[in-house]
Amino acid sequence: MKKVFQLLVDNTSGAxxxxxxxxxxxxxxxxxxxxxxxxxxxxxxxTIVASGDDEILEQIEKQVAKLxxxxxxxxxxxxxxxxxxxxxxxxxxxxxxxxxxxxxxNTFRGNIIDVTPESLIIEITGAxxxxxxxxxxxxxxxILELARTGIAGLGRGVDQVIYL
Amino acid sequence: MNGADAIVRCLELEGVEILFGYQGAAxxxxxxxxxxxxxxxxxxxxxxxSAAHCASGYARIREKVGVCVVTSGPxxxxxxxxxxxxxxxxxxxxCFTGQVQSDMIGSDVFQEADITGAVxxxxxYSYLVRDAADLPRICKEAFYIAASxxxxxxxxxxxxxxxxxxxxxxxxxxxxxxxxxxxxxxGNMVQIKKVxxxxxxxxxxxxxxxxxxxxxxAVPQIRAFVRDNQVPVVSxxxxxxxxxxxxxxxxxxxxxxxxxYANRALNESxxxxxxxxxxxxxxxxxxxxxxxxxVLIHIDVDPAEIGKNVGPTIPxxxxxxxxxxxxxxxxxxxxxxxxxxxxxxxxxxxRERMTDRIPAIDEMQYTDPRRxxxxxxxxxxxxxxxxxDVGQNQIWSCTHYIVRNGRFLTSGGMGTMGYSIPAxxxxxxxxxxxxxxxxxxxxxxxxSMMELATMRQAGVPVKLVVMKNGTLGMVRExxxxxxxxxxxxxxxxxxxxxxxxxxxxxxxxxxxxxxDQIDACLPLFLEKExxxxxxxxxxxxxxxxx
Numbered sequence: 046m047k048k049v050f051q052l053l054v055d056n057t058s059g060a061x062x063x064x065x066x067x068x069x070x071x072x073x074x075x076x077x078x079x080x081x082x083x084x085x086x087x088x089x090x091x092t093i094v095a096s097g098d099d100e101i102l103e104q105i106e107k108q109v110a111k112l113x114x115x116x117x118x119x120x121x122x123x124x125x126x127x128x129x130x131x132x133x134x135x136x137x138x139x140x141x142x143x144x145x146x147x148x149x150x151n152t153f154r155g156n157i158i159d160v161t162p163e164s165l166i167i168e169i170t171g172a173x174x175x176x177x178x179x180x181x182x183x184x185x186x187x188i189l190e191l192a193r194t195g196i197a198g199l200g201r202g203v204d205q206v207i208y209l
Numbered sequence: 210m211n212g213a214d215a216i217v218r219c220l221e222l223e224g225v226e227i228l229f230g231y232q233g234a235a236x237x238x239x240x241x242x243x244x245x246x247x248x249x250x251x252x253x254x255x256x257x258x259s260a261a262h263c264a265s266g267y268a269r270i271r272e273k274v275g276v277c278v279v280t281s282g283p284x285x286x287x288x289x290x291x292x293x294x295x296x297x298x299x300x301x302x303x304c305f306t307g308q309v310q311s312d313m314i315g316s317d318v319f320q321e322a323d324i325t326g327a328v329x330x331x332x333x334y335s336y337l338v339r340d341a342a343d344l345p346r347i348c349k350e351a352f353y354i355a356a357s358x359x360x361x362x363x364x365x366x367x368x369x370x371x372x373x374x375x376x377x378x379x380x381x382x383x384x385x386x387x388x389x390x391x392x393x394x395x396g397n398m399v400q401i402k403k404v405x406x407x408x409x410x411x412x413x414x415x416x417x418x419x420x421x422x423x424x425x426x427a428v429p430q431i432r433a434f435v436r437d438n439q440v441p442v443v444s445x446x447x448x449x450x451x452x453x454x455x456x457x458x459x460x461x462x463x464x465x466x467x468x469x470y471a472n473r474a475l476n477e478s479x480x481x482x483x484x485x486x487x488x489x490x491x492x493x494x495x496x497x498x499x500x501x502x503x504v505l506i507h508i509d510v511d512p513a514e515i516g517k518n519v520g521p522t523i524p525x526x527x528x529x530x531x532x533x534x535x536x537x538x539x540x541x542x543x544x545x546x547x548x549x550x551x552x553x554x555x556x557x558x559x560r561e562r563m564t565d566r567i568p569a570i571d572e573m574q575y576t577d578p579r580r581x582x583x584x585x586x587x588x589x590x591x592x593x594x595x596x597x598d599v600g601q602n603q604i605w606s607c608t609h610y611i612v613r614n615g616r617f618l619t620s621g622g623m624g625t626m627g628y629s630i631p632a633x634x635x636x637x638x639x640x641x642x643x644x645x646x647x648x649x650x651x652x653x654x655x656x657s658m659m660e661l662a663t664m665r666q667a668g669v670p671v672k673l674v675v676m677k678n679g680t681l682g683m684v685r686e687x688x689x690x691x692x693x694x695x696x697x698x699x700x701x702x703x704x705x706x707x708x709x710x711x712x713x714x715x716x717x718x719x720x721x722x723x724x725d726q727i728d729a730c731l732p733l734f735l736e737k738e739x740x741x742x743x744x745x746x747x748x749x750x751x752x753x754x755x
Contacts, residue, residue, distance in 0.1 A: 070330045107513035113334040116389040
């Protein structure tokens with residue numbers, strides 16, 4: 046089972062390493078982690094996708110909550126939240142393949158952000174499932190390099206907002 | 210005022226009286242400032258891990274945060290075992306380590322170690338101080354974090370240039386203002402009412418107390434609860450002493466190494482109150498089994514402990530003392546107390562019937578450690594502090610030492626050999642008027658025997674008992690059961706003559722070779738208020754688990 050957690054932590058130098066260290070130390074699986082400063086520079090917002098059974102996921106929430114730097118952790122439930130991930134994909138594309146790739150990219154509302162005679166870089170944003178679907182569409186092409194950010198997410202509406 | 214002076218001032222304002230440590234170039238500015246001020250007594254140990262164990266023994270008896278201060282690099286890394294030991298048993302410590310100069314950090318200079326990184330998994334929190342102006346806030350927070358919520362060690366790493374940096378304005382914060390750290394203290398009233406409601410339905414309730422009860426200073430509240438509600442008690446190893454060992458309502462220690470009747474009581478109850486106990490593997494082997502068909506109430510200050518090893522019916526997070534003050538305010542119906550008479554009678558009959566099978570020890574050749582410990586309990590003052598080390602001696606001590614109004618200390622979670630001597634030193638300094646005794650095997654003794662010098666230098670009289678069998682008995686016992694008596698790496702052939710060790714440190718030496726010498730020797734050993742070393746010869750083939 047997978048869960049997406051949203052964390053609000055103190056923007057201090059050791060905070061991210063304490064959180065990732067906790068995952069490796071206790072043997073929790075982390076699928077992706079993204080971090081960035083919030084509107085209030087004293088805090089960092091972190092989105093973690095973790096997998097495990099119910100008990101492990103409950104322990105993850107409790108153990109993370111226990112860390113001194115962590116102000117809040119809660120689950121971003123799929124039905125009450127939006128998630129986005131950004132991926133950049135460098136594809137081998139000579140003149141004959143270029144049009145086909147551009148067509149697929151446009152269908153997925155992606156952007157071409159770099160073009161050379163033999164390659165393209167595509168930028169695509171969306172839920173993980175959309176990016177996975179896009180990558181399947183590129184099956185016949187040669188992917189030279191791929192960079193994914195992991196997901197960032199927010200809850201819908203104002204119910205769970207923490208006013209700093 | 211420089212950074213070092215500022216730390217000393219912070220410690221004074223926190224009410225620190227004694228600290229344990231070791232010198233070194235990086236921490237020398239601190240010890241100069243401490244010497245200059247003269248209000249806090251520094252105790253020089255002989256190896257840094259002992260500084261943390263001393264501080265642990267001190268903290269557990271004085272019910273205050275223990276403090277230790279060591280130098281950078283190897284000084285700091287030596288401290289790690291002591292920190293990990295304190296973390297496993299939730300003992301509040303604030304540990305200061307010297308660090309190389311700020312601008313050298315990360316360049317692998319002489320005596321540099323990334324100690325905040327190294328202790329990450331054994332501390333509640335750690336700081337690397339970059340600016341001496343932050344020291345008052347950091348010290349205030351460190352003492353607060355160590356002693357609140359689930360207690361534990363906090364480490365403050367201070368580069369030598371920060372110790373020498375000028376501090377223009379010293380302002381010790383009155384209160385802690387941490388945005389992210391807010392432990393739950395008060396138990397939720399709705400949950401407390403649920404607990405009281407379930408208790409009112411239980412005819413076979415039992416309470417299992419752990420080390421958290423001592424840490425919350427809730428022994429009187431628990432004893433009152435037991436008395437007023439007629440709920441029988443079992444304990445984990447860390448919970449020993451919450452009830453007097455011979456109280457009719459106390460049914461022993463649970464777990465692999467515990468009493469058969471304690472485990473039986475746990476299994477047959479219809480309501481189990483786990484209080485300040487982790488439900489760890491050594492106490493409850495198969496947590497799923499003990500919860501079958503009963504109501505489980507788990508009370509702990511650390512929400513992460515609840516449900517970690519066993520899913521409770523009612524979780525209750527908060528300070529045990531607060532919670533039991535509230536629970537005790539409810540009156541229990543007389544009918545219910547009457548109904549529990551049968552249950553208590555059943556458990557009492559188990560306790561009488563299921564006495565230990567004691568192996569036949571030839572007391573003409575060796576001393577029976579069980580009989581020795583029981584006799585020792587009788588002769589010690591009722592408020593004595595007994596520190597058990599790790600090994601067979603720990604198991605014998607747990608099952609046979611009779612606690613009255615004293616304390617039983619040991620390294621429960623980490624099982625660190627060599628804990629008893631330094632912890633006893635710290636305990637004695639916390640309670641100079643009480644008798645403190647450390648009981649260990651010859652293996653553990655040799656891990657900490659250098660601290661005999663600390664005892665002598667600091668003038669701390671502690672009674673030391675070494676159960677000598679020339680082997681690492683607990684592992685040997687394991688090999689007996691699991692390797693068909695093939696004994697690898699457990700023989701202690703190079704042991705020194707303990708009589709000569711005692712003589713080298715100017716300490717009286719006593720020796721009990723066979724069981725018949727117990728009665729003549731023990732009173733002499735305990736008689737005077739002075740350090741003394743007692744060697745008790747036990748059978749290497751003796752077994753602690755039965």
